Amino acid sequence: MPLLEVNNLEVCFGLRSGAVKALRDVSFTLERGERLGVVGESGAGKSVLGFSIINLLSRPGHISAGNVNFEGKDLASLAPEELRSIRGNRISMIFQDPMMTLNPVLTIGVQMVECLQAHRQISTSDAKRIALKRLQQVQIPSAEKRLDQYPHELSGGMRQRIVIAIGLLLDPDIIIADEPTTALDVTIQAEIMDLMLNLCEQNNVALILITHDLGVVSQVTQRMLVMYAGRIIEQGPTKEIINDAQHPYTQGLMNALPQMAIPGQKLNQIKGTMPPLQNIPTGCSFNPRCEYVMDICTKKLPPFTQSGNCLVACHMVADSQHGPQQEKLRSEEV
Template structure:
């Protein structure tokens, strides 16, 4: 049985102008120690999916349907007291901006001790010793000194290491990292991701990494989900998707990487922009931006603009695309015709 199992997750926001579906039929699993990446443009629904796992969706958002099972226990509908035993304890979260996460008027040590005492009956001296050990694990220099410093006295990279140390305080089974290196420069980003990977492997901690950086995903995760307009459109082993993306949107993301452009030329980009969730087009949400709506012979795929594509199996991956489904059907027909 998977440690985390999400089935048909549906999240909506009740707005004055009408209800908006932020997530549609999200399905995935996470085994103990496994590393999963959630990839997509801003607004694709990555962070909403992560917040939903711990029921951190703020009103007017709410979980409209589906199932989230952690270690066999259903989390949707679970009372706040029972959910608190899991949130921050067995499932920890690393947010984008450490300065928004850390309390500016408390020292690092006070915040870490407070976190431990919120979940365990523990003496202050013992809690401080655990906090010191966790700072040592994330390779912060002079950890004894850092415990008595305030967040503003630390660099951005140091603050993010502190956040990771806090996430590890209670020895969680899963860490959800929401764009953990957004505000850091490239060299510090690499250090933080290497550290996070080493800690997860050493302690057999599952990782859900939310990012738009395909380079980071390829180095850190084992499986990935590509999201677009609140829906998963491609899922499978990271190496297979990176080496041979099937969905046109995934192909566009890969081609947009700087190293994919010819030196001296403009960077590749996907034309247009993601539609607002309140104004999704009919059929495949990506079809207004897709270069493959029209076939090579000039004819159009009417299903692209009329019907939401179902998932089809392509190798070890699942892809929601009418073009891929059509190609697979043609290949199957060709195989049947062979003597």
């Protein structure tokens, strides 16, 4: 049984103009110790997926269909007290901006001790000892001194390391990292990602890395999901997707990387923009931007097609997979 299993997940936001689906029919699994990347443009539903896994959606957002099973338990149906025992304890989340995570009026030590004591029967001295050990694990210099400092006294890179240390405090089974390096400069980004990778490997922690950076995904994750307009459109082994993307949208993301452009010429880009959730096109939601669009793309939602070790929601891929078989059947009939 997978550690985490998401089945046909649907998330809606109730607006005055009517319900808007932010996630549609999202399904995937996560094994213990596995590293999974979630990529896509802003507005694709990546962060909503992270929040919905631990049922941290704010009203009017809610899970309207499907389930999120953690070790066989549906997190969406748990009582608040039981969910709190898992959220932050067995499953922790690292957010984009550490200053939104850390309390500005409490010292780092107080915040880490409170986190430990909220989930464990533990003395303050033992909690401080564990907190100090975690800060040392994330390579914070003068770790003991940092326990008595406030978030504003630390650099952005140090604050993000502290957030990672808090995420690891209770030995979670899963860490959901939502754009953990967005607010950091490039050199610090590489250090933080190397640190997270090493810590996950050492502690056998599963990682869900939400990002728009395909370069980071290719180096850190083993499998990846590509999202567009609230739906997964391609998923499979990271190396296979990076080396041979099947969906036109994934191909567009790959071609938009700076290293794919000819020096001195404009960067490649996907024409158009992602549709608003209130106005998702009929059929394949990518069809207004797709250079390979066919008539069926504007009428019918593409089902998932197996391509190698990947699943791809694209009519063009489905035709290429089924075409030879159909020709064979027709020749046999003749």
